[in-house]
Amino acid sequence: MEDGILTKLTEVFRDVFADDSLVLSREMSATDIDGWDSLAHITLMLSVQRAFHVRLSASETSQLQNVGALIDLLHSKQGH
Amino acid sequence: MIDFAASRSRQEPRGAIDPMSDELFAELSWLPRAPGDFSERCKALIGSEGPQGERVRALASYALDENKLNRLAKVINALRASPGAIHPLAPFRLGITSNATTHYLVSPLIATAARHGIALECIEGKFDQSAQEALDPASAINRARPDAVLLALDYRGLPLRSMPGDAAGASQAIAAALEQLDAIRNGFRANGDAICILQTLARPVETSLGSLDLALPGTPRHLVDGFNRRLVERLGGSQDFLLDVAGLAESVGLAEWHDPTLWNIGKIPFANRFLPVYADFVCRLIAALRGKSRRCLVLDLDNTLWGGVIGDDGLPGIVLGQGDATGEAFLNVQRTALELRERGVVLAVCSKNDDETAREPFRNHPEMLLREHHVAIFQANWNDKATNIRAIAEALSLGLESMVLLDDSPMERGLVREILPEVAVPELPDDPALYARTMLAAGYFEAVTFSAEDQRRADIYQENALHIALKESATGIDDYLRSLGMTIHFRPFDPLGRSRIAQLINKSNQFNLTTRRYSEAQIARLENDPAFFTLQVRLTDSFGDNGMICAVICARNQQDWQIDTWLMSCRVLGRMVEHAVLEEIVRNARLQGIRRLIGTYLPTQRNKLVEEHYGRLGFDLLERADDGATRWELAVDKYLARNPPITVAQS
Numbered sequence: 222m223e224d225g226i227l228t229k230l231t232e233v234f235r236d237v238f239a240d241d242s243l244v245l246s247r248e249m250s251a252t253d254i255d256g257w258d259s260l261a262h263i264t265l266m267l268s269v270q271r272a273f274h275v276r277l278s279a280s281e282t283s284q285l286q287n288v289g290a291l292i293d294l295l296h297s298k299q300g301h
Numbered sequence: 302m303i304d305f306a307a308s309r310s311r312q313e314p315r316g317a318i319d320p321m322s323d324e325l326f327a328e329l330s331w332l333p334r335a336p337g338d339f340s341e342r343c344k345a346l347i348g349s350e351g352p353q354g355e356r357v358r359a360l361a362s363y364a365l366d367e368n369k370l371n372r373l374a375k376v377i378n379a380l381r382a383s384p385g386a387i388h389p390l391a392p393f394r395l396g397i398t399s400n401a402t403t404h405y406l407v408s409p410l411i412a413t414a415a416r417h418g419i420a421l422e423c424i425e426g427k428f429d430q431s432a433q434e435a436l437d438p439a440s441a442i443n444r445a446r447p448d449a450v451l452l453a454l455d456y457r458g459l460p461l462r463s464m465p466g467d468a469a470g471a472s473q474a475i476a477a478a479l480e481q482l483d484a485i486r487n488g489f490r491a492n493g494d495a496i497c498i499l500q501t502l503a504r505p506v507e508t509s510l511g512s513l514d515l516a517l518p519g520t521p522r523h524l525v526d527g528f529n530r531r532l533v534e535r536l537g538g539s540q541d542f543l544l545d546v547a548g549l550a551e552s553v554g555l556a557e558w559h560d561p562t563l564w565n566i567g568k569i570p571f572a573n574r575f576l577p578v579y580a581d582f583v584c585r586l587i588a589a590l591r592g593k594s595r596r597c598l599v600l601d602l603d604n605t606l607w608g609g610v611i612g613d614d615g616l617p618g619i620v621l622g623q624g625d626a627t628g629e630a631f632l633n634v635q636r637t638a639l640e641l642r643e644r645g646v647v648l649a650v651c652s653k654n655d656d657e658t659a660r661e662p663f664r665n666h667p668e669m670l671l672r673e674h675h676v677a678i679f680q681a682n683w684n685d686k687a688t689n690i691r692a693i694a695e696a697l698s699l700g701l702e703s704m705v706l707l708d709d710s711p712m713e714r715g716l717v718r719e720i721l722p723e724v725a726v727p728e729l730p731d732d733p734a735l736y737a738r739t740m741l742a743a744g745y746f747e748a749v750t751f752s753a754e755d756q757r758r759a760d761i762y763q764e765n766a767l768h769i770a771l772k773e774s775a776t777g778i779d780d781y782l783r784s785l786g787m788t789i790h791f792r793p794f795d796p797l798g799r800s801r802i803a804q805l806i807n808k809s810n811q812f813n814l815t816t817r818r819y820s821e822a823q824i825a826r827l828e829n830d831p832a833f834f835t836l837q838v839r840l841t842d843s844f845g846d847n848g849m850i851c852a853v854i855c856a857r858n859q860q861d862w863q864i865d866t867w868l869m870s871c872r873v874l875g876r877m878v879e880h881a882v883l884e885e886i887v888r889n890a891r892l893q894g895i896r897r898l899i900g901t902y903l904p905t906q907r908n909k910l911v912e913e914h915y916g917r918l919g920f921d922l923l924e925r926a927d928d929g930a931t932r933w934e935l936a937v938d939k940y941l942a943r944n945p946p947i948t949v950a951q952s
Contacts, residue, residue: 236368
């Protein structure tokens, strides 16, 4: 389940940051990815919602500390 | 009656977006889907030698989502750094100012502008500082001397506070908001020498008193409606232009358009998934300002203006007119074309048909709305459509970038896009009821003014349904055919295919060498008769399954095969299918010790198309009768393989 999320999430990150060599890990955060500022964060969150067919609230998207937290959030949303 | 092969292929899913859903606009359904290697193609543009404008435009002409638009915009910005690299896109400098966040608009606008032939440069004003940007001669926008400034204002940032029942207050509030706008417009004109593009306001979803909101002054609905109406009046006669965002938001659905979460997170004025269509709305207006709107609509006939194939189904057989859902759908296509003509769009016809056959409905079908005098150029022949469209453009003295082709066939659409990328060719859904909506959603004929001259324009182009001679055929068609990935499937007649074979044999008129009709029972008897060689032929390609498209019957006469019947669906003309079929006949002939193929052509009113069929395939003429019937022979051991770009399926 988590591997599936990571694979799909990697596609989304590559799409948003226009970097097809980007490799994600749970520990990565905004400081590790070129161009991940607050504006790009919104684009990223919108793309994630589209790709995973989930709706995230403002508080959920603003509290994320790293990629791992995002994976956990998506896991809980998809885990019914 | 419907073309048999055509109706089959319709049932196969092609993965197209269904514009019946609200995604018509959000997904830019009139554009082809982006290819899988889109990002590689973007990358390949960087560092390429010479002007890349055409390749950029080609990439921009796919249906791109926000992320793909952002990616392409990066490429465009990089190319702009080297002089000439973005040629021949026309430069346009756009200032953007708003009381909402404009950051997300910029890259989609830059990428989308390329779709419309524009190299767009954007200068963003400071957040919610429209007045300062306008009035300060040294502001970033004014210093940039833009061609136009987009005032992307949101109702939430204007002084339009809800005050139900307060008519005087509401009127004052609207007047104050408009005066603010006037000051901004005058500022940009005086300090930046720029025209302004003003947006109508998309009204909020939330109601106050319900339906009464519409009538009661001071409700949000009443305020926004009043503002929009007076804005439109104010712009009349000015040099500024209107962008009807309210209309767009209503078309896609206000509840979809407004996203309260996004507004709260970052003052984002509308749901980002509408960025692509918003950008297209802005850019088609900019293109219209630069005189780049399209001017000529080229119409296919069979299954585009009426249901069915006129050459096979005949005048009584085509589906058109009131009282039948499909017939009304095609009427609507015709009505739309006529309305476009009334506002100055020139109409032309381009169809694979005999000229006389194609004109018959225009002359004699009682339900036809379109008549010959509405059509400037009428090209019905068996040549490829790229060649014909180029000839139409030349005859009308219009550039190819002025042309739009409406055609139900994905294969023809693909061919014209491939050979003539300047021509706009909307993707169409399967249901003809949605043809007009889809084409109009693309906004090809955007206008910024409308004059009495426009009303007369269609007449200026002497509407006499002229047929023009073709000079030379388009090149590049072979490459396109190869890219279709055609696979052909051969089987002898069998019980499974029997009813369809019978249908083809009793219905095909145009590509039919002998027009001999056989009943299902007669066809069944051929199935295991060693005196006959039969073929039923199916064709698949990258667009799907074309269904059964050909039937052949050869009768053995000692060491000859007499080709008793050879017919094909006209949908697969010009694809070298007949060469692949002949190759299969010859292969079998050799296996069975046949020395000679004898072909016969029996002329009818409908099958002039195949008069030279056997000659084109390398047969030698044996005799020509007084009635025009011909007999041909091909010595099997002298047959030269033509290697058509079609794979034979191994069964």
